[in-house]
Amino acid sequence: MFITNDIKYIGVNDHKIDLFEGQYIVPNGMSYNSYIIMDEKIAVMDTVDISFTHEWLDNIQHTLGDKKPDYLIVQHMEPDHSANIYNFVKTYPDAKIVSSAKAFVMMKNFFGTDFPERQVVVGEGSTLSLGKHTLAFVGAPMVHWPEVIVTYDSTDKVLFSADGFGKFGALDVEEDWACEARRYYIGIVGKYGAQVQSLLKKAAGLDIQVICPLHGPVLTENLGYYIDLYNTWSSYQPEEEGIMIAYTSVYGNTKKAVMLLADKLREKGCPKVVVNDLARCDMAEAVEDAFRYSKLVLATTTYNAEIFPFMREFINHLVERNYSNRTVSFIENGSWAPLAAKVMKGMLETSKNITYTDNNVKILSALNDESSAQLEALSDELCKEYIAQSDKADKNDLTALFKIGYGLYVVTSNDGKKDNGIIVNTVSQVTNTPNRIAVTINKESYSHHVIKQTGKMNLNCLSVEAPFKVFETFGFKSGRNVNKFENCTPNRSDNSLVYLPRYINAFISLKVEDYVDLDTHGMFICTVTESRVLSDKETMSYTYYQENVKPKPETEGKKGYVCKICGYVYEGESLPEDFACPLCKHGAADFEKIV
Secondary structure, three states, X not given: OEOOOOEEEOOEEXXXXXXXXOXXXXXXXXXXXXXXXXXXXXXXXXXXXXXXXXXXXXXXXHHHOOOOOXXXXXXXXXXXHHOOHHHHHHHOOOOEEEEOHHHXXXXXXXXXXXXXXXXXXXXXXXXXXXXXXXXXEEEOOOOOOOOOEEEEEOOOOEEEOOOOOOOOOOOOOOOOHHHHHXXXXXXXXXXXHHHHHHHHHHHOOOOOOEEEOOOOOOEOOOHHHHHHHHHHHHOOOOOEEEEEEEEOOOOOHHHHHHHHHHHHHHXXXXXXXXXXXXXXXXXXXXXXXXXHEEEEEEEEEEEOOEEOHHHHHHHHHHHHOOOOOEEEEEEEEOOOOXXXXXXXXXXXXXXXXXXXXXXXXXXXXXXXXXXXHHHHHHHHHHOHHHHHOOOOOXXXXXXXHHHOOOEOEEEEEEOOOOEEEEEEOXXXXXXXXXXXEEEEEXXXXXXXXXXXXXXXXXXXXEEOOOOHHHHHHHHOXXXXXXXXXXXXXXXXXXXXXXXOOOOEEEXXXXXXXXXXXXXXXXXXXXXXXXXXXXXXXXXXEHHHHHHHHOOOOOOOOOOXXXXXXXXXXXXXXXXXXXXEOOOOOOEHXXXXXXX
16 A cells, blocks of 8 residues: 555554453454655564564565665554564564664563664654655654654655554544544553643644554544644543543442433533443443543442442543543432542542532432432533523623633634634723623734624633633634634524634623724724623633643753744744744744743
C-alpha cells in the first residue's frame, strides 16, 4: 500500500489477539504498523509484534526486491513495535538503528545488547537525510513511554506519530475511528495529557498532510478533526455534553433508582444519557464514557463499610487517568449506615476542577417518598442548562444580566452565509429602564463589520469552565476566513443567531439601537430581546483566564521569543519581522524575547 510515492505500508493485521496489553478487549483485532521510506537511503519505520516476524520480513523483501534497507528507525520500544529489532539485524546486518538514547538502554534490557556498532542516537531537533527526504525527530517522552520519539518527513509532510493517533482494530475492518481511538487513548495514554499537550504544541509548527500512527489507519483527510479530538482528550475536557451513570446494584434497588433517574434526565432534555452496569460492562468502555461526557453520576451500595468492588475499580481508573473538569453526583444505598457517597467523594479528592452537585440521593434499602424526591431534585439540577436550551426555557430571565461583569464573552453573529464569534471583554449594562447593554468591539474584526450591517448579536457569558480551546477558536482566528462552527451543531435563539451549548452560564440576545465611534473600536448600544440563564457557574474574569486558563509558556532552557497571546515559543536568535504565530496568527509585534 502506497502512502505517498516514496512511502509504503508494510505492517500487519492481528485477528488472533483477544486482549491487547492483557486487558483491553479488541473484537476487531489490532494492526501493527510499519512503513518504508524509499530514497537514496532506505529507512524502515519500526517493527511489528513477535507473532508476525516472517510476514513482516516478507513485506520488506517484497517491497524492496534486491535492495537493502539502510536504517531501522525505532520510535517506541513497546514490544508490539520493537520485538523484531533483533530479527531485522540478523536479516540486514549492514543497516543502522536510529533511535533515542533511552531506547538503546531498553534494547539492552530486551535483547542483551544495545547494538553499539549500529547506533545512530537522535533526539529533539536531530535530523537525518535520506536523499530528497529529510527526517526531523521530535522528542515525545511519556507519550506514553519515556524513550518515545516521533518523526516528521518534511518532503512529503508526513508525521510518523508513534502510538499517537492510534486505535484498536485491524485495518481490514471498517469501523468508526473515534470510538476505538478514544478507548485506546484514554486507556493507554490518558494519564499523560500534559505530555500530549506539549507534543501537540510542537506539531502545530509543522505542515502535516498525513499522519502515520503505529496502530490504526493512516490519516490523510480532515486532520484538524483528529488533532482537535486529541487536544480535547489530552486537556481532560468533555468531548460531548451528556450524562454518564455508572452503577452497581446487589438486589436491584439501586438499579431501579438509576433507571428512574435516566428516564427523568431524558425527559428534561439531556442530549445524551449513558448507563453502565459496572459489574457487567467492559470496564474500559465505561471509563471511556466517563471521559467522553460532561457529567457523571456514581451510584453504588455501601459494602463492608466501603463501596462495592467494581465501583472502587472504576473510580481508581478515573483518578489514575487524571479525571477532571466534570460535574459529579452521588447516589448511595445502605440498609443501616450509608457511607458510599463519602467514600466515593474521598476517592476523587485529588481530581481537579470537579463540581459536585448540591443534590445527591440517599436510599435506605429501597426508594421511598423522600429518596424519590431527591432523585427529582437531582435531575432538575443536572438538567438546568438543558432546560434553558429547550422550548421550556424562561426566555425573559433578566437575572442573566447579573452575569455581566468585567468578564470574557463570546459575541456571536451571522453574515448571511455562516455563523461567527469573537472574544470580547468590554461589556456593561448602561441602563435598566429599558435594559440596555453596551458592547465594544475592535473595528478591525470581522464581527464588527457583520454586526454593523445586521444590527444584532448574541452575548455568551463564559463561565470558569471554559477551556483554552474556546479562546483559540474565537480569539485567534478571523471569521472572514474560518468557519468557527464548522465542527459542531450549535443551538439558536429566537433571533436565529447561535449561542454556545457549553461553557457559558447565560446568553443575552441583543438588538443594536445606537452606535458610538471610539476610533479603534466601536460601541454598540443594544436592547435585550431575550435572556436565559444556563447555570450558576461563576463568570470567567480576565484575571481568572490569565491565571488559570491561558497556558504557561514552556520557556525553560529555551532561547528565542514567546507569543504574549497564546504562549507559542519560537526558538531562534532573531524573529523575522513578517513572522506570524502558527497558533494564534498574531504577528511579531506580539512576541517578546525570552530572558
